[in-house]
Amino acid sequence: MNSSQPALPPGFLAGAVACGIKSSGGPDLALLVSRMPATAAAVFTRNKVVGAPIILGRRMMRRGVLTACVINSGCANVCTGERGLADAREMCALAASTLATIGIPAEADQILPSSTGVIGRFLPMERLREGLPRLAASLGGSLRHSQRFARGILTTDTRPKTAAATFLLNGRRITVTGWCKGSGMIAPNMATMLAFVATDAAIAAAPLRAAVRQVAAETFNCVTVDQHTSTSDTFVVLANGQAANRRIMASGPAWRKFTQVLHDVCDALSRQIAADGEGATKLVRVWVTGAATAADARKAALAIANSPLVKTALHGADPNWGRFVSAAGYSGAKMNPGQARCRVGSIEVFKAGRPTAADPARVAALMKQNEVEIAVDLGAGGAQRCRIYTCDLSRRYITINADYHT
Amino acid sequence: MNSSQPALPPGFLAGAVACGIKSSGGPDLALLVSRMPATAAAVFTRNKVVGAPIILGRRMMRRGVLTACVINSGCANVCTGERGLADAREMCALAASTLATIGIPAEADQILPSSTGVIGRFLPMERLREGLPRLAASLGGSLRHSQRFARGILTTDTRPKTAAATFLLNGRRITVTGWCKGSGMIAPNMATMLAFVATDAAIAAAPLRAAVRQVAAETFNCVTVDQHTSTSDTFVVLANGQAANRRIMASGPAWRKFTQVLHDVCDALSRQIAADGEGATKLVRVWVTGAATAADARKAALAIANSPLVKTALHGADPNWGRFVSAAGYSGAKMNPGQARCRVGSIEVFKAGRPTAADPARVAALMKQNEVEIAVDLGAGGAQRCRIYTCDLSRRYITINADYHT
Numbered sequence: 001m002n003s004s005q006p007a008l009p010p011g012f013l014a015g016a017v018a019c020g021i022k023s024s025g026g027p028d029l030a031l032l033v034s035r036m037p038a039t040a041a042a043v044f045t046r047n048k049v050v051g052a053p054i055i056l057g058r059r060m061m062r063r064g065v066l067t068a069c070v071i072n073s074g075c076a077n078v079c080t081g082e083r084g085l086a087d088a089r090e091m092c093a094l095a096a097s098t099l100a101t102i103g104i105p106a107e108a109d110q111i112l113p114s115s116t117g118v119i120g121r122f123l124p125m126e127r128l129r130e131g132l133p134r135l136a137a138s139l140g141g142s143l144r145h146s147q148r149f150a151r152g153i154l155t156t157d158t159r160p161k162t163a164a165a166t167f168l169l170n171g172r173r174i175t176v177t178g179w180c181k182g183s184g185m186i187a188p189n190m191a192t193m194l195a196f197v198a199t200d201a202a203i204a205a206a207p208l209r210a211a212v213r214q215v216a217a218e219t220f221n222c223v224t225v226d227q228h229t230s231t232s233d234t235f236v237v238l239a240n241g242q243a244a245n246r247r248i249m250a251s252g253p254a255w256r257k258f259t260q261v262l263h264d265v266c267d268a269l270s271r272q273i274a275a276d277g278e279g280a281t282k283l284v285r286v287w288v289t290g291a292a293t294a295a296d297a298r299k300a301a302l303a304i305a306n307s308p309l310v311k312t313a314l315h316g317a318d319p320n321w322g323r324f325v326s327a328a329g330y331s332g333a334k335m336n337p338g339q340a341r342c343r344v345g346s347i348e349v350f351k352a353g354r355p356t357a358a359d360p361a362r363v364a365a366l367m368k369q370n371e372v373e374i375a376v377d378l379g380a381g382g383a384q385r386c387r388i389y390t391c392d393l394s395r396r397y398i399t400i401n402a403d404y405h406t
Numbered sequence: 407m408n409s410s411q412p413a414l415p416p417g418f419l420a421g422a423v424a425c426g427i428k429s430s431g432g433p434d435l436a437l438l439v440s441r442m443p444a445t446a447a448a449v450f451t452r453n454k455v456v457g458a459p460i461i462l463g464r465r466m467m468r469r470g471v472l473t474a475c476v477i478n479s480g481c482a483n484v485c486t487g488e489r490g491l492a493d494a495r496e497m498c499a500l501a502a503s504t505l506a507t508i509g510i511p512a513e514a515d516q517i518l519p520s521s522t523g524v525i526g527r528f529l530p531m532e533r534l535r536e537g538l539p540r541l542a543a544s545l546g547g548s549l550r551h552s553q554r555f556a557r558g559i560l561t562t563d564t565r566p567k568t569a570a571a572t573f574l575l576n577g578r579r580i581t582v583t584g585w586c587k588g589s590g591m592i593a594p595n596m597a598t599m600l601a602f603v604a605t606d607a608a609i610a611a612a613p614l615r616a617a618v619r620q621v622a623a624e625t626f627n628c629v630t631v632d633q634h635t636s637t638s639d640t641f642v643v644l645a646n647g648q649a650a651n652r653r654i655m656a657s658g659p660a661w662r663k664f665t666q667v668l669h670d671v672c673d674a675l676s677r678q679i680a681a682d683g684e685g686a687t688k689l690v691r692v693w694v695t696g697a698a699t700a701a702d703a704r705k706a707a708l709a710i711a712n713s714p715l716v717k718t719a720l721h722g723a724d725p726n727w728g729r730f731v732s733a734a735g736y737s738g739a740k741m742n743p744g745q746a747r748c749r750v751g752s753i754e755v756f757k758a759g760r761p762t763a764a765d766p767a768r769v770a771a772l773m774k775q776n777e778v779e780i781a782v783d784l785g786a787g788g789a790q791r792c793r794i795y796t797c798d799l800s801r802r803y804i805t806i807n808a809d810y811h812t
Contacts (some may be wrong), residue, residue, distance in 0.1 A: 007492045045733060045771065046736070047735040047736045048734075048735040048736070048740075048743060049731055049732050049734070049735030049741065049743045050735075050737075051747075052744075057567060073532065073705065076728070078728060078732070079728060079731060079743070079756060079759065079760060079761065080759075080760055080761070081744075081758070081759040081760035082759075083760070084760075089802070118726070118728065118754065119728020119729070119731070119732060120726075120727060120728040120731075120761045121761070122756075168560060184715065185715060185732075226712065226713070226714045226715060227712070227714070228714065228715045228716075228729070228731075228733060228736070229726075229735075229736035230442040230711050231735060232734070273790055306633070307632070307634045308590060308632045308633070308634065308799070308803070308807070309590065309632060309807055310634075310636045312803070312804055312807035313807065313808065315804065315808040316807070316808030316809055318807075318808065320524070320525070320526075321526020322482070322484060322485060322524065322526040322637075323634070324526060324527070325455055325525070325526075325635045326453060326455050326484070326591075326634070327455040327634060327636075328454075328455070328456070328634070328639060329450070329454040329455030329456075329635075330453045330634070330635035333454075334454075335454040337454060337455045337456075337485070338487075340455075349486060349526075350526065352487070353485065353487040353488075354485060354487035354489070354490075355485065355486075355526045355527070361483040391748070393714070393804060393808075394808075395803060395804050395805075397714065397718070397800040398718055398721065398799060398800060398803075398804065399801075400716040400802050401714070401715055401718035401719065401722070401724075402719065402721040402722030402724065402799075402800075403722055
């Protein structure tokens, strides 16, 4: 990662307006545009209940070409039946009309819609009909436009989330810039609710799809805030080829380099989601090692990361590591307690079936930091491991989700 | 259920003393005794990390005969290695010596030990060595003794949990009395941390084991407070035969009658655990219907019951039913959203893929009650169903588990 400013790659425009869907009055309608059709790949939620935008999006992605992404926050357009589908289609058609007014030709079925917010409400179409035509005037390629786009896609997030990197490929400088939102209803798969990545790399559809799938598994699908997999999760990459590198056609050194940079950008975004989890006061890295299988490592790491008892111990900086070890124990992963170990930060607290002589006060001090690492080795004889980002569970999570009615 | 007072069945004694393990100063060492060896059956936690008492208990249950259960609260004796096993053995031996002083012959390996409380600490044996001899004098067969026993096994519970029933079998009156504790670290399997049932029924070991397994699956394993399966969970039934009914030898009408009464007692206990979940302000019944398989019904019901977003909506009486439906959607259960339904109490809120015209204010009013029912029909074409008891998630859960250090 060699850039933290989310500059738009060449050929991309972004913008956002407020149209009154979010009660806060902030920007709630956003557009990311490539001046020319871009190769695109996406992964979507695996929830069996999905929003109308996901149903449309899955169909669009069969062709692997997108010109734009249009996003509203404040209403998810989920559980809304046929009317929801018609509303999502109209949202894309209105975005296409808007783009036509500034000379960017775009088919409605090459504009990916995304909606997040409350489930079970119809999109307020009168507001979208008023706001979408104004989006064209908000578009631009500057850093300011990129930052406004980042804000336009947020819901309960407390801060915008962006990451960017540039790298050289065949002597051409390539930019990869990502934006995401996500704070609650966050769990694999997908961990992020919405993540958009724009790049000027030239890459064919199949290798882009492979890169997106691999990176999603390693980054967004390794974040959990509250184990509640959303109905709207979308991670999409648009590659418009403006860097004019030799087009990446298959796996090989260029593909690996591109995929590694995409991974770094998405890893940075996924950390930001966990750190900004609803009510979070700290970022937590859970490491599970010594697992018999990769699936076991993931199961145990998610059990630890999702346990309310673990998350409250982290919140209170309570060195009660029995909660970490026992969560691994109920995860279903193969475990040998007599060989298992547990570590908080750099301090080993449990080894060979019994407590170490670690000083609880020193463990508690480590747990008071902004970033905490907890590690459990399952002692199951394997070498498989998994890392999950999560956060603590605070009273503010309850306040956010119980007190402010939807 | 025809009795709410937890009278001890004939031939049983109970008692408890305070020996300083629990910082509250309340009774923390308890004993349930049958004057004569009782047929016994038990189920234990499925966590792979288990306490020393569970390791000993599993061995004891191979013979299926118990004279007593000795329980301490305040320290779980888990993750304590060989020393923990030696401590648990000494606890049983001390209990046997105590009983010998009042003329009840008991082998140490017929006394089931149970310990709950903090994980990763050694039992304070000097306190047990002082307290256990005093237990004999605390024993008795009256209601007062039963109630003191109920208090002696509690940890973070706010109230004792008991249930009892009597019924006639072959003209003989049979009593079934149960006590349990459990408030946090509560999830299948076992949902209860500790449940003890005493009965004067005459029943052979094999049909008793069958009854215990079936009832555990239908009651304690259908409760979740915080999805964290404890390392100490134990449900044991002692049947001392003093009712002198024709001994139940196999399944048949007498077995079914006995099992139904055992079910009713344990169902009442498991409801009490959910209602007294840490920080709970209401008891919640989650019903899932229309599932393709029984496993799917259970998966979906647990996903709903364990979702922090569902539990906070219940806490705030927020009629945000999208959280209930979307939790079923990510559970992994087969689901047909277009045919799915959702009901809060008696009000249908979602049907045929879209919201009904239900008034959110009326739904919110139902959700403000002490007992709330939420139901999701998966629309998957099957007739399988599952009911899970749970509770809401409040700030007090955070306070209990983050602020009071262990």
